[in-house]
Amino acid sequence: MNTLPQFATPQLQLLHRGKVRDSFRIDDSTRLIVVSDRLSAFDSVLETAIPNKGAVLNGLANFWFEKTAHIIPNHVKGMVDANAMLVKEAQPIKVEMVVRNYLTGSMLRGYQSGQRTFSGVTVPDGLTKHQQFPTPIVTPTTKEESDREITPENLVSEGWVSQELYDKMSEKALELFKVGSDLLAAQGIILVDTKYEFGLLNGELILIDEIHTPDSSRFWSAADYAQNPEGAEQMDKEYIRQWLIANKKDGAYPRALTPEVTQEAVNRYLDIYQRVVGQPLATAGDNEDVTERLTRNLVKAGLLK
Template structure:
């Protein structure tokens, strides 16, 4: 049974927040994030959950958080359940650091429509969809609790005082280092890390990497072995990301705009999305995906969280 939402009440809990995908339980010094099976696109939560999607996101994020901990301190403490992560509570920065190595997705749509400045970054004429950029660029966005995230430039972030300049320089440095590591790890798996986003928080003056890292919801991957051939033929890239969900929605007349209705998601389509998420996990990590017991996932999750809350070593 896919996990649409949770509504727990834990001892010592001080707050609760439901995001597009995660249910977040707050405690004085930590957060418990439950990755549901909800799926969003164009900042809209789609009506049907995707089996095992939350497990894929949670376990992919764990894999990369542990693999990049030598580069950037991060929030993760423990993963007591396939859908649950427990970590340090900190003050999040109100920007997402989007790093792009290729002209794809949102960046391509902006470029195609004639824009040559993206978040204050100048792009040259003559680029094609999916071209590799001369160097990776950072195109930040505001972090919206509701509605759409919005593109924003480095200059706007600093002038509006959203982040101090010294902190922002650190965010840039960390984001580019993470993207380089992610690129190397993807190449080892025959993949190209096309673009991704990172979120950071502040804990007692220290910048901390938070949320998910290099997952199918936050990242786009191309298959390296077919990249050049597809590019020369001006054909869509074979990729691992949820861009195929966005493309399906666009083809069916939905881009999250006012008055538009989400198209009906058939059982076959839901199963296909689930399979693509599992494929990404196995391809990007090199590990077999072990499906969690979904007989009563809410009971399983609650039991595992309660055990963690009584563990004084965390």
């Protein structure tokens, strides 16, 4: 299967190559974001690219940006390819707003080791694995070399955001989570937790990056959760994290995935896309080289010669 490990062109200035996304300058107010098929886990990019992953993330993000535009403006100008999106140039806020509705993931690991306060939110003793909270909680982190938990008070005192801006980000994050949870529940999916990133455009708060994708969110099958909460099916890249943990050797995670694990990852990404959007990913069956298709569409859009 074809993959897009990364994209490069001498015709566009590379602004940033992240773990998954490559950003290019179009003009002072516009950038091109190309979503690659790279996979990041435990703060490291694996050697194995996942076919269709970039198109799934880009398509789902666009779907959710459209569904939530009434809550908060976003940076999208338009899709130019299954793997690429034109966005407005905004000033990113170096804070991730993490919304959690269940005790799982890194929070569960901390809880099991005795931690009870997370980013300033204190939870009670006696909670069980995957237990739902009475209401969703916001546990912000900084966006640094290594993200760190931080209280809202410290975000303000350290100068990351003003109190007014944090309050608005928290309010919008919870509204976005409610819309996502309700829509996914109708598809038999639980939105377990997620992260949102915001920016400022002409002084206005907008939503940037991605929203409700398998890379930024954790999903469970509602039917599985009802039957066995602690063994609920993970419909996101947690499957790959667990495989890496299970195959850790001498303190190091594997750098590459097996063909079987790679194919299972592809299946999961395509399945979550179809379940959320209601139709299969249009490019899933294509045999065309992804880079060639992307280049052709960028030329068609007048972005390349």
